[in-house]
Amino acid sequence: MALATTAIAQRVIDMHSHIITPEFLSCLETEGKLMDEGFPLPQYEAKAHLKWMDEAGVQTSVLTLAAPQPSSPAIIRKANESAARLKEQHPGRFLFCAALPLPNVEAAIREAIYALDTLKADGIKLATNVEGQYLGTPELDTLFEVLNERKALIILHPHRPEPVNADVMRQTPLAMQEYLSETTRAVSNMISRNVLARFSDLKVIVPHCGAYLPLSVPRMESLTPVMQANKMVGEIDREKNLAALYYDLAGAHSPEVIRMMLSITTPDHLLYGSDYPYVSPKVLSVGLQRMKQYLTTEPDLAPYKDMILYKNAEYLLGLTQRKPTAETKLGKMIVRLAEIEVYPEYLSEYLSFANEVDRLSVEREPGVVCLYPIQLADDSTQIRILEIYASEEAYQQHLKTDHFQRYKQGTMHMVKALKLPTMQPLDPETMEFIFKKYIQPKAY
Numbered sequence: 001m002a003l004a005t006t007a008i009a010q011r012v013i014d015m016h017s018h019i020i021t022p023e024f025l026s027c028l029e030t031e032g033k034l035m036d037e038g039f040p041l042p043q044y045e046a047k048a049h050l051k052w053m054d055e056a057g058v059q060t061s062v063l064t065l066a067a068p069q070p071s072s073p074a075i076i077r078k079a080n081e082s083a084a085r086l087k088e089q090h091p092g093r094f095l096f097c098a099a100l101p102l103p104n105v106e107a108a109i110r111e112a113i114y115a116l117d118t119l120k121a122d123g124i125k126l127a128t129n130v131e132g133q134y135l136g137t138p139e140l141d142t143l144f145e146v147l148n149e150r151k152a153l154i155i156l157h158p159h160r161p162e163p164v165n166a167d168v169m170r171q172t173p174l175a176m177q178e179y180l181s182e183t184t185r186a187v188s189n190m191i192s193r194n195v196l197a198r199f200s201d202l203k204v205i206v207p208h209c210g211a212y213l214p215l216s217v218p219r220m221e222s223l224t225p226v227m228q229a230n231k232m233v234g235e236i237d238r239e240k241n242l243a244a245l246y247y248d249l250a251g252a253h254s255p256e257v258i259r260m261m262l263s264i265t266t267p268d269h270l271l272y273g274s275d276y277p278y279v280s281p282k283v284l285s286v287g288l289q290r291m292k293q294y295l296t297t298e299p300d301l302a303p304y305k306d307m308i309l310y311k312n313a314e315y316l317l318g319l320t321q322r323k324p325t326a327e328t329k330l331g332k333m334i335v336r337l338a339e340i341e342v343y344p345e346y347l348s349e350y351l352s353f354a355n356e357v358d359r360l361s362v363e364r365e366p367g368v369v370c371l372y373p374i375q376l377a378d379d380s381t382q383i384r385i386l387e388i389y390a391s392e393e394a395y396q397q398h399l400k401t402d403h404f405q406r407y408k409q410g411t412m413h414m415v416k417a418l419k420l421p422t423m424q425p426l427d428p429e430t431m432e433f434i435f436k437k438y439i440q441p442k443a444y
Contacts, residue, residue, distance in 0.1 A: 011306070012058045012288070013313035015155070016207055016250040016273025018066040019096070020044035021082045027075040028068065036068040037160055038174045042277045046086055050093060052281040056288050059310065060092060061276065062317075064125035065099035067159045073101035076111065084119040095317065097123035097155045100143075103133040109146050116150050122317055123153030128186035132162040136189025148199035153316060155205045158182035175278075183211035187245070188220060192233050197240035203316060204244055205271065208251040214260045217242070246316060248273030249308070253287070255294045255301060259366065267304040268324050271313050299394040300366030333369065333388055334395050339419040340383040346414035347381055353414075354383065357407035365401065367394025381416075 020041055028034045034041070053061060063083050070076060076099045083096035098115030100108035115121040124147060128135060135156070147154065158179035172178070187206055190196055196204060206213065220238075227233045247261055250273030261270065272291070274284050295305035311324035342350045351373075358371040369388040376382035389395040398404055 011310045012056075012272060013310045013317075014053075014058050014061040014274045014276070015205060015271040015313055015316075016248040017049070017061040017063055017276040018044070018278065019063040019079065019083050019086070020066050020277070021079050023075055023078045023082075024065065024070060027070045027072055031071055033068050033070070041066060044277050046090070046094075048281075049276060050090065052276065052284065053093065055281070056285045058274070058288075060313075061094055061274075062122065062155070062313075063094055063096040064155050064157060066278075067127065067157060069099075069102070069127055069130045069159060073104070073107050073111065076101045077114075080111070080115050080119055080121065084121070087120075087122075095122040097121060097125040097153065099125050102127070102130040105139055105143055108143055112143065112146055112152075116152065123155055125155045125157060127157060127159040128182040129159060129162055134189055135186040136191075136193050136195055138193070141195075144195060144199045144202070148201050151201040153203050153205070155207070156183060156186060157207055158186075158211075161185075180208060180211040183207060184213055184216050187211075187213060188216060191220065191236060191238070191241045192227075194234065194236050194241065196244035197237035200240060200244070202244055203246060205246045205248055205316075207248050207273065209249055209253055209257050210247045210261050210264070213245075214264050217264045245269065246271055246312070249291070250275040253291060255298050258301060267307055268312055268315075270304070270308045271316070272309050299391045299397065303390070332391055334392060334422065336387045336420055336422045338383075338385040338387055339417075339421070340385065340415060341417040342381045342383060342414055343416050344381055346411075350383075350411055350414045353407050353411050354385070357403050358385070360403040361398060361401070364403070365394070365398055367391065368398055 020043070025034070025041065028036075028041075049061065052058075063086065065076070065079050065083075080096075080098040083094070083098070086094045087096055098111065098119065098121040100111050100115075102108045112124055115124070126135060133139070158174075159182065160174060161178055161182050164178070183206060187204075190204075196202060224233065224236055224238075228235075242264065245265065246269045247265060248271045249258070258270065272288075274288070276284060279287075292305070292309070295301050295308060307324045311320075314320045315322065315324050354373050358373055361368045361371050367390040369390055370386055371388075372386040374384050374386075376384070389398060
């Protein structure tokens with residue numbers, strides 16, 4: 001695929017941007033839907049979009065049709081063809097996921113086949129609901145069968161909930177609250193009907209930092225047995241459903257948000273997204289630079305910088321066959337086996353200190369991969385602690401924590417001898433599979 005020289009050097013792929021065509025706007029005006037989402041649609045020009053991409057360092061943007069959904073299948077066809085033309089006119093800069101004329105399932109299937117086979121769409125955009133037809137509903141299974149046969153990529157986007165209370169919209173704009181609820185509701189519906197496990201060749205991108213899923217997924221897991229006992233849901237393959245989900249970081253991304261998302265997914269399922277043109281180019285550029293900065297300086301997230309900015313997207317879009325992995329290898333980690341001899345009279349008290357600092361460090365510090373204390377079988381005063389840190393920065397941060405300082409000051413008089421030899425793993429590639437907490441961290 002041909003790419004602009006500057007874009008090649010910058011390597012960012014935007015998985016969340018929108019195309020807004022004149023025909024689309026005209027149709028919405030005719031149907032009286034221009035304000036259905038509670039706010040006016042922004043202007044869109046490909047020239048301005050490319051200008052922002054060049055300035056911000058975005059290599060490729062994936063376009064989807066904005067909300068709301070027009071009723072006319074002909075307008076949706078024209079919007080898809082407009083996106084296909086942009087892809088053809090600007091090779092490597094624009095890709096697109098085609099819209100479908102739901103709630104008419106038969107028409108949607110015809111458009112999906114035309115878009116994927118003839119227009120060479122890179123995937124399909126699905127609204128969380130169209131006129132009250134929510135994702136996960138049984139009548140959409142035939143559409144999902146067709147998309148599954150083609151191993152389609154699906155990009156979700158929230159639309160106005162149906163029905164909606166107008167007073168709620170006046171008090172809190174949809175984008176602030178209901179869009180997050182809509183996304184969570186649609187994905188939860190699909191999981192509760194085991195849709196993504198049944199149609200296992202689909203990959204689905206969830207927008208806006210996963211909405212409320214980091215909070216709702218554990219709740220769903222805890223309530224599923226109760227729902228099943230009352231015959232409200234059937235069998236649910238939770239892991240298989242979650243494995244199909246990817247997440248763009250459009251919206252309120254931050255190190256804290258990413259760590260929370262990593263409680264339900266893995267770093268190879270996170271993607272950069274801008275939400276252009278709904279946010280001003282200046283704000284988007286500042287946000288992207290801020291993301292690059294914290295993905296460089298945060299020790300636990302730095303290994304995933306290139307994955308999030310472009311490598312995961314390349315793999316998902318079929319631009320590369322190589323599955324993305326973290327850049328930081330075990331060779332950059334600090335690995336040591338601390339050798340400690342404790343005075344016998346302090347052994348019990350020392351073990352209490354050691355167990356506490358080990359537990360708190362692993363729970364609270366993403367950069368602490370492992371602190372594993374053991375005793376020699378023939379001499380209980382001989383303590384060994386396997387210590388593994390994600391990086392030198394993570395180790396230095398660990399030394400400054402309150403729990404480490406409390407351990408250090410509290411046990412100095414208990415330790416008779418201490419050695420801290422740094423070691424080098426002989427087989428880093430295998431070690432990466434062992435230490436899943438580092439390769440696939442959890443948020444605490």
